[in-house]
Amino acid sequence: MGLNIVVLAKQVPDTRNVGKDAMKADGTINRAALPAxxxxxxxxxxxQALRLxxxxxxxxxxxxxxxxxxxxxxIRQGLYRGADxxxxxxxxxxxxxxxxxxxxxxxxxxxxxxKVDVVIGGRQAIxxxxxxxxxxxxxxxxxxxxxxxxxxxKIENGxxxxxxxxxxxxxxxxxxxxxxxxxxxxxxxCRPCNAxxxxxxxxxxxxxxxxxxxxxxxxxxERPYLTLNQWSVADVDGDPEQCGLSGSPTKVxxxxxxxxQAKESKTLTSSDEDIDGMIKELLDEKIxx
Amino acid sequence: MNNVFVYCEIEGTTVAEVxxxxxxxxxxxxxxxxxxxxxxxxxxxxxxxxxxxILPYGVDKLFVFDGKGLFPYTSAPHxxxxxxxxxxxxxxxxxxxxxxxxxxxGPRVSSSLTSGLTADCTQLEIGxxxxxxxxxxxxxxxxxxxxxxxxxxxxxxxxxxxRPQMATVRSxxxxxxxxxxxxxxEVVTPDVDKYVDAASYVVKVLDRQVEQAKHNLKGAxxxxxxxxxxxxxxxxxxLFQLAKELHGEVGASRAAVDAGWVDHDRQVGQTGVTxxxxxxIACGISGQIQHIAGxxxxxxxxxINNDPDAPINKIADYVIVxxxxxxxxxxxxxxxxxxx
Numbered sequence: 001m002g003l004n005i006v007v008l009a010k011q012v013p014d015t016r017n018v019g020k021d022a023m024k025a026d027g028t029i030n031r032a033a034l035p036a037x038x039x040x041x042x043x044x045x046x047x048q049a050l051r052l053x054x055x056x057x058x059x060x061x062x063x064x065x066x067x068x069x070x071x072x073x074x075i076r077q078g079l080y081r082g083a084d085x086x087x088x089x090x091x092x093x094x095x096x097x098x099x100x101x102x103x104x105x106x107x108x109x110x111x112x113x114x115k116v117d118v119v120i121g122g123r124q125a126i127x128x129x130x131x132x133x134x135x136x137x138x139x140x141x142x143x144x145x146x147x148x149x150x151x152x153x154k155i156e157n158g159x160x161x162x163x164x165x166x167x168x169x170x171x172x173x174x175x176x177x178x179x180x181x182x183x184x185x186x187x188x189x190c191r192p193c194n195a196x197x198x199x200x201x202x203x204x205x206x207x208x209x210x211x212x213x214x215x216x217x218x219x220x221x222e223r224p225y226l227t228l229n230q231w232s233v234a235d236v237d238g239d240p241e242q243c244g245l246s247g248s249p250t251k252v253x254x255x256x257x258x259x260x261q262a263k264e265s266k267t268l269t270s271s272d273e274d275i276d277g278m279i280k281e282l283l284d285e286k287i288x289x
Numbered sequence: 290m291n292n293v294f295v296y297c298e299i300e301g302t303t304v305a306e307v308x309x310x311x312x313x314x315x316x317x318x319x320x321x322x323x324x325x326x327x328x329x330x331x332x333x334x335x336x337x338x339x340x341x342x343i344l345p346y347g348v349d350k351l352f353v354f355d356g357k358g359l360f361p362y363t364s365a366p367h368x369x370x371x372x373x374x375x376x377x378x379x380x381x382x383x384x385x386x387x388x389x390x391x392x393x394x395g396p397r398v399s400s401s402l403t404s405g406l407t408a409d410c411t412q413l414e415i416g417x418x419x420x421x422x423x424x425x426x427x428x429x430x431x432x433x434x435x436x437x438x439x440x441x442x443x444x445x446x447x448x449x450x451x452r453p454q455m456a457t458v459r460s461x462x463x464x465x466x467x468x469x470x471x472x473x474x475e476v477v478t479p480d481v482d483k484y485v486d487a488a489s490y491v492v493k494v495l496d497r498q499v500e501q502a503k504h505n506l507k508g509a510x511x512x513x514x515x516x517x518x519x520x521x522x523x524x525x526x527x528l529f530q531l532a533k534e535l536h537g538e539v540g541a542s543r544a545a546v547d548a549g550w551v552d553h554d555r556q557v558g559q560t561g562v563t564x565x566x567x568x569x570i571a572c573g574i575s576g577q578i579q580h581i582a583g584x585x586x587x588x589x590x591x592x593i594n595n596d597p598d599a600p601i602n603k604i605a606d607y608v609i610v611x612x613x614x615x616x617x618x619x620x621x622x623x624x625x626x627x628x629x
Contacts, residue, residue, distance in 0.1 A: 013438075015438055016543070016544070016547065098405065099396065099406070100399065100400060100403065100405065100406075103400060127438055128408075128437065128438075129408065129409060129559075129560055130396075130408040130409075131392045131396070131408065132392075132395070132396035132399070132406060132408060133396075134396075135364070135393060135394075135395075135396035135397040135400070136396045136397070136399070136400035138364075138397065139368075139396075139397045139400035139401055140400060144364070144365065144491060144492055145364050145393070145397065146492070147364075147389070147392070147393045148389055148393070161495070165389065166389050166390075166497070166499065167388050167389045167390070167499075168499045168500055168501070168502060169497070169498045169499035169500050170497075170498055171361065171494055171495075171496060171497040171498070172494070172495045172496040172497075173363070173492055173493060173494050173495065174492065174493045174495055175491070175492045175493075176491055186553070248405075249403065249404055249405035249448050249450065249451040250405035250406070250407060250433075250446050250447070250448050251418075251420070251446065251447050251448070251449060252444055252445070252446055253418055253432065253444075253445040253446065253447045254444070254445045255437070255442050255443070255444045255445075256442065256443050256444075256445075257442060257443075263590075263603070263604055263605065263606060265602065265603075265605050265606055265607060265608050266606070266607050266608070267597070267608045267609075267610065268607060268608065268609045268610070269609070269610055269611060270593075270609055270610070270611025270612065270615050270616040270619065272619060272623075274609070275609070275616065275619040275620060275623050276619075276623045276626075276627070278591075278607055278609075279620065279623040279624050279627050280623075280627055282568070282589070283627055283628060287567060287568060287588070287589055288511065288535060288567075288568060288624070288628075289536070289628075
């Protein structure tokens with residue numbers, strides 16, 4: 001029996017490769033200087049979803065993401081690897097959301113999608129590192145959750161068996177469907193894009209991504225699968241009060257660029273005299289034994 | 290009402306060290322606010338075994354939930370306990386460890402109560418807040434301070450209108466200390482069935498393997514840490530050698546861990562381990578805030594870097610401008626020579 005699987009994925013700035021120009025003089029983030037990437041652990045989650053699809057014929061995998069129109073790229077990246085469909089939640093009302101307001105938006109969209117057996121996403125996103133959205137979506141949908149998953153071992157008779165990371169070890173748990181799963185970075189890496197699927201979907205876009213003068217725009221009438229689903233707050237019957245900034249209990253009081261208290265330091269070279277001298281000094285002062 | 294709560298995590302009948310660190314911090318916050326420190330612990334067969342590990346940190350009231358199905362931890366029963374207890378007790382602050390359990394439980398509880406939660410805080414303080422939009426003034430909020438955006442900035446987060454104000458903190462970030470003042474130390478054992486829905490025990494733990502940590506990075510007095518500048522997995526071999534000579538442990542930056550050169554459990558920084566060694570030797574680590582948050586309290590910091598302008602050099606006591614390979618091999622050589 002096929003499974004309906006929704007993958008939660010986020011487009012994030014690549015905070016792992018932050019250059020010197022990433023921060024503006026006023027301490028805010030220069031987003032333009034950072035490349036937007038597919039959140040790494042969401043790729044691990046996508047791989048688990050695609051494996052389930054292969055093991056359970058008749059399954060569908062849909063990509064759900066929230067962000068500005070350019071986040072349509074996340075859906076395309078999913079389609080290139082074997083996902084069947086996707087939804088982009090985009091609306092100014094979603095902007096400024098903390099994890100709780102984000103979870104509300106995602107959970108509301110999942111309700112709109114309908115019957116879902118597995119909701120799966122990365123453990124956390126690299127721009128916030130909070131790991132909160134998965135469990136909060138589960139709570140809002142009233143579903144079971146299994147976080148830090150490393151592998152979905154099987155799904156049988158409506159029960160998922162999952163190996164997960166815990167502090168200092170691993171455990172295997174059984175959870176009835178429907179279930180929300182978050183996947184740890186130690187899980188299997190995601191498969192590469194499939195060339196045939198890239199050809200098929202490379203012009204797939206959400207309406208808001210289009211300028212209207214694409215040379216291939218005639219294709220959008222001929223091939224309906226090139227138009228990706230784009231949903232606003234109203235499209236998912238969301239309550240604007242619970243979205244974005246107004247739906248966020250946490251507020252950012254201040255943001256600071258860290259300035260470290262510069263210490264008086266000794267600058268040495270890697271010459272024998274310098275290293276020998278430093279070691280002697282540390283030994284003399286009993287700093288090292 | 291309005292007290293400070295700490296969720297105490299257990300393994301069997303042993304209370305996690307991070308929970309004791311948070312009890313110590315929670316005690317300070319409660320005293321500053323003039324309220325009580327309460328603790329909650331849930332497990333199976335823990336009554337009479339965990340109290341002595343919790344009360345000495347200055348707890349005024351401890352809630353012990355003891356029942357079948359509460360250990361090993363699963364999300365729903367522990368969520369039920371906290372949500373229903375908090376509905377009765379209405380705490381103003383709730384702290385828990387930023388462990389696998391805390392990061393599974395915290396968001397579920399916060400979502401149930403529609404309260405704000407800040408993950409992986411590095412500092413917690415009490416202070417006032419003015420909302421510029423509404424013009425409202427708030428007194429004595431919990432400042433939840435954490436590096437954000439991959440550790441490139443530090444943000445102070447507040448939850449003005451929702452209670453409890455929830456925060457998770459990683460192991461080793463706060464220091465534990467027994468409380469020297471007087472606390473009430475009351476213990477209550479509520480009826481678990483009144484708090485946990487029978488349908489919540491649906492997720493079953495089939496098998497569980499927990500090993501003792503292979504190393505003691507958190508408690509090491511000397512840490513030799515490598516970053517992206519180490520260049521390779523083989524490059525780390527020399528760091529292990531130096532650490533062995535100095536009777537220290539090897540740590541790593543996130544970049545080195547992401548590159549697969551060293552195990553994840555050796556990561557030092559906001560999303561890894563926080564260390565307080567006597568000596569910290571940073572080899573080829575540029576010093577993102579994310580990393581520095583986990584080692585800035587080290588006694589002596591030695592930075593080895595090609596780049597004389599590496600950010601970490603600003604907080605270093607010794608800056609060695611040179612390659613990691615050459616410098617570390619000389620450190621080993623001259624340590625051997627001079628320590629005899």
